[in-house]
Amino acid sequence: MMRPMNANRALRIALPVVVLTLVVLAWDLTVRGFGIPPYVLPGPGLVAATLVNDAPLLGQSLLVTLSVAVQAFLLAAVGGVVLAVAFNQWRLVEHAFYPYAVILQVTPVVAVAPLLLIYLPQPLAVLACAWIVAFFPVLANTTLGLNSVDHNLIALFDLYKASRWQVLWNLKLPAALPQMLAGLRIAGGLALIGAVVAEIAAGSAGAGSGLAYRIAESGYRLNIPRMFAALLLLSVAGVAIYFVLAGASHLALRRWHDSAVRRER
Amino acid sequence: MTTALSIVNSPLVSLRNVGKTFDSGTVALAGLNLDIREGEFVSLLGPSGCGKSTALRIVAGLGTATEGSVAWAGGAAGDIGFVFQEPTLMPWADVAANVRLPLKLAHADPAAADQAVAQALARVALSDFAHSYPRELSGGMEMRVSIARALVTEPQLLLLDEPFAALDEITRFRLNNDLLAVWQELRRTVVFVTHSVFESVYLSQRIVVMTPRPGRVFTEIAIDAPFPRDERFRTSAGYAGYCRTVSDALGAAMAGAAA
Numbered sequence: 055m056m057r058p059m060n061a062n063r064a065l066r067i068a069l070p071v072v073v074l075t076l077v078v079l080a081w082d083l084t085v086r087g088f089g090i091p092p093y094v095l096p097g098p099g100l101v102a103a104t105l106v107n108d109a110p111l112l113g114q115s116l117l118v119t120l121s122v123a124v125q126a127f128l129l130a131a132v133g134g135v136v137l138a139v140a141f142n143q144w145r146l147v148e149h150a151f152y153p154y155a156v157i158l159q160v161t162p163v164v165a166v167a168p169l170l171l172i173y174l175p176q177p178l179a180v181l182a183c184a185w186i187v188a189f190f191p192v193l194a195n196t197t198l199g200l201n202s203v204d205h206n207l208i209a210l211f212d213l214y215k216a217s218r219w220q221v222l223w224n225l226k227l228p229a230a231l232p233q234m235l236a237g238l239r240i241a242g243g244l245a246l247i248g249a250v251v252a253e254i255a256a257g258s259a260g261a262g263s264g265l266a267y268r269i270a271e272s273g274y275r276l277n278i279p280r281m282f283a284a285l286l287l288l289s290v291a292g293v294a295i296y297f298v299l300a301g302a303s304h305l306a307l308r309r310w311h312d313s314a315v316r317r318e319r
Numbered sequence: 320m321t322t323a324l325s326i327v328n329s330p331l332v333s334l335r336n337v338g339k340t341f342d343s344g345t346v347a348l349a350g351l352n353l354d355i356r357e358g359e360f361v362s363l364l365g366p367s368g369c370g371k372s373t374a375l376r377i378v379a380g381l382g383t384a385t386e387g388s389v390a391w392a393g394g395a396a397g398d399i400g401f402v403f404q405e406p407t408l409m410p411w412a413d414v415a416a417n418v419r420l421p422l423k424l425a426h427a428d429p430a431a432a433d434q435a436v437a438q439a440l441a442r443v444a445l446s447d448f449a450h451s452y453p454r455e456l457s458g459g460m461e462m463r464v465s466i467a468r469a470l471v472t473e474p475q476l477l478l479l480d481e482p483f484a485a486l487d488e489i490t491r492f493r494l495n496n497d498l499l500a501v502w503q504e505l506r507r508t509v510v511f512v513t514h515s516v517f518e519s520v521y522l523s524q525r526i527v528v529m530t531p532r533p534g535r536v537f538t539e540i541a542i543d544a545p546f547p548r549d550e551r552f553r554t555s556a557g558y559a560g561y562c563r564t565v566s567d568a569l570g571a572a573m574a575g576a577a578a
Contacts, residue, residue, distance in 0.1 A: 206407040209381050213401050214424045224423070228411045310410045310452050 096279040104279040105286065112268060112280075116287050119249055119264035122177075123295070126184030127245040131238055133185070134192025138234075141193075142200040142226065143218070159190040163248055167255035180252040180264075187248030188241040195237025199230025232311050235303040242295040250288065265291075330354035331392050331476060331508050332378055338386030338533075339373050347373040349533035351387070355476070355510055360502055362511045362519035362526045364565065366573060370534030371512045372404075372480050378510065379478050400469030402479040406461035408453040408468075415440070415449040418468045425472075439467040442501055459490035463497065470501065477502075477509045483518070495521055496549065503547060516569060520561045521553060528568045530575065537572035540565055 078098045084090070085097040092100055105112070137155070141148035163183050170179040203226055211221050253266035263271075265284050272280040307314035332355040339348040347370040355361060355378070363371040376382040377389060379401050391397060400421075408417045418439050422432040440446045443463040453461055462482055469477055479498075483491040499522060502509055513519050519526045520542055528537045542561055544552060552558050 204407065206403045206405065207409065209376075210401065210403075210407060210420075211424065212381060213379060213399060214421045216424045220424055224420070225409070228409065231411065310454060312454075315454065 093276045093278050096282060100279050101282040101286065105283040108280055108283060112265070112284055112287055115263055115265045115268045115284070116291060119246070119253065119266060119288070120291055122180055122184055122249040122253075122264065123242075123246040123291075126181055126188050126248060127238075127242055127295075129181075129185050130188035130192050130241045130245060134189045134237065134241070135196050135234065137189075138193050138196035138200060138230075139222065139227075141197055143222065155190065155193055158186055163187050163251055164255065167252050170252075171256055176256050180249060180256055183252035183255075184245050184248030187251075188245035191240040191244065192234070192237040195233045195240075196230055199233030200226050202233075203229045232307060232313060235299075235306060239296070239299045239303060242299045243292055246288070246292050246295060328356040328358055329392060331357045331397070333390045334374070334378070334384075334387065335390070336387035337374070337377060337384045337389065339370065339377065339382070340385045346533040348377075348384075348535065349386075350535045353527060353536060355508060357392070358506055358508055360499075360509045360511065360522060360524050362513055362523040363529060364513060364516065364519045364526050364569060365529030365534060366531055366569075367514055369529045369531050371529055374529075374534065375478050375480050375510060375512050378476075397475035398472055400472065400474035400477045402462075402465050402469050402477070402482045404481045404484060406453065406458075406465040408461060408464055410453050413450050413452050414445060414456070414464050417453065417464055418471050420468060421472045435471050435473075439471040442470060442504075443467045443497060457490075459486055459494060462486065462494060466494075466498065466501070470505070473505065473507070475507060477507055479509070479511045481512055481514065484514070491518070492550070492553070498522065499546065499548060516562055516566045520558060520565055521548060526565055528565065528572050530572045537575065538568050540568060 082097050167183050250266040253264045268284045304314050334353040337351040340346050365371045377384050419436045526540045530537045
C-alpha cells in the first residue's frame, strides 16, 4: 500500500516524464506529418542520433565549457565570500568598493565581453566574463546574511568579550550560511550562462572551443540537428550544476535550517 | 530548610543616579538608584517600556548610561550570565555546543568545559538532549538551554530579562521552580526583570517597583516568605497578601506618573 507521501513523490517524478513524452511525441508527429526538412526543424530521433554520432566532438566541447563554468564558479565563490567578509569587517572598504561591484553587475556582460577579448587572452577573457556574472549574487547574498545576524546573539558575544574574529567565525559566518548557499546556487547557473555568452562573443575556432561555439558554428553551417544536440547538452549541464549545488546546500543545512528540514505533520 | 538570606549583605553592584537618553531623544531612565546585593534574588517590576530592560543591559555592560554611575564591589565588573526574552540560541549548533559557547569564547580547557557543560545541562534536566538541535526542542526547553548557557561559567551575577514571558503558564511555573532550585544551590546573585506581579512575588526576596518612563525606583518591597518555595506557597494566603501589596504599589507607581 502506498502512503500519501510516497504517492505524492511518485507523481512529482511521473508527471514531468509524461509531459516530456507528450512533447517529444507531438514534436515527432509534427515533423513527420508536415514533412519539415531537418535544416528547418529536425525530429527528436535525428537530434538523438546526432548526439550519439557527434559525441566525441560535443563531449570535448562540453568539457571545455563546464571547466570554464566550474573555475568561474569557484573563483566567484571565494571572491564573493571574501569580499563580503571584507565589506562586513571594514565599513570603509564597503563604501569604497560596493558601488563598483554593482556597476560590474548591472553592465550587460555581452557588452563587456568584446572589450575583455581585446585585452586578455581568449581563455582568460571567457573566464573573466563568467566570473563577473557569477560573483555578484554570492557577494550580495553573503553580505545580506552577515548583516542580518540576531542582535541578541551579537550582544551575547559582546557580553563574553568575544574578539572580532570569534564573532565572525563562530557567529556571523554560520548565521550567513543559508543566504551564502542561496547565492552560490544562483552563481552556479550564472557561471554557465556567463561562459556561454563569452564563448559566443569570442567566436573563435580551434581545439579550445566550447559548446556555445559549437552552437554558433553549427548555425552558420545550417547543421540544425547539431545545434539542438549541443543545446540539449548545455541544458543538462545547467541542471546538473543546479542539482549538485542544491544537494550540497541541503546537506549543509539539513539539521537546523527551516529551508532544509522536513516537517512532519 | 533554608530561609531567606538576610538582606543586609553588601551591594555587589550599585547604580547611582543612572540616566539613559537614546539618540532618538527617548528618555528611558532618569535618576535610577539601585543596589544589587550579594547573593540576593531581586526582581525589577514595572510596566512595559519603563526602562527595566534598559537598566538590566546597563548592568550587563551591553548598554551605557548617559548619566550617573554603575559601580561594582571590588572595582572591576564580575562574570555575568544573561538570559534574554527569547532563548537566543545558535540554530546551527546543538544544545551542548550552545551551552559551551561562553567557555569556548574564553578559550577554556576542553576537558573542564566538557564537565561544566554536562553539569549545567544536568541542572536544567536536559542531559538527554545534549545533541539535539534548538529547533527540535519546545519553547520551555529552549529557555532551559538558555539558562544552562548563562550558568555554565558559574557567574557572580545572573541577569534575566523577562525570560518566561512567552511561555505557557504550566511551563512558566515549572521554570520558576527550576530557577529557584538553581539559585538555592548556587547562591549567586540574581536580577530578574518581569512585568508579572505574581511571578515577582513567587521568586523574589525583594521587588523593586519602577515607575513608567522615564524609569526610576518607585518603591521596594521585601518578600519575607521562606525558601524553598513551592506550589503550596503559590496558593497560600501569604502569597496573595504580597501580591496585593505589590499590585497596589505598581498601581500607585502608574497613577503617580499619570497625575
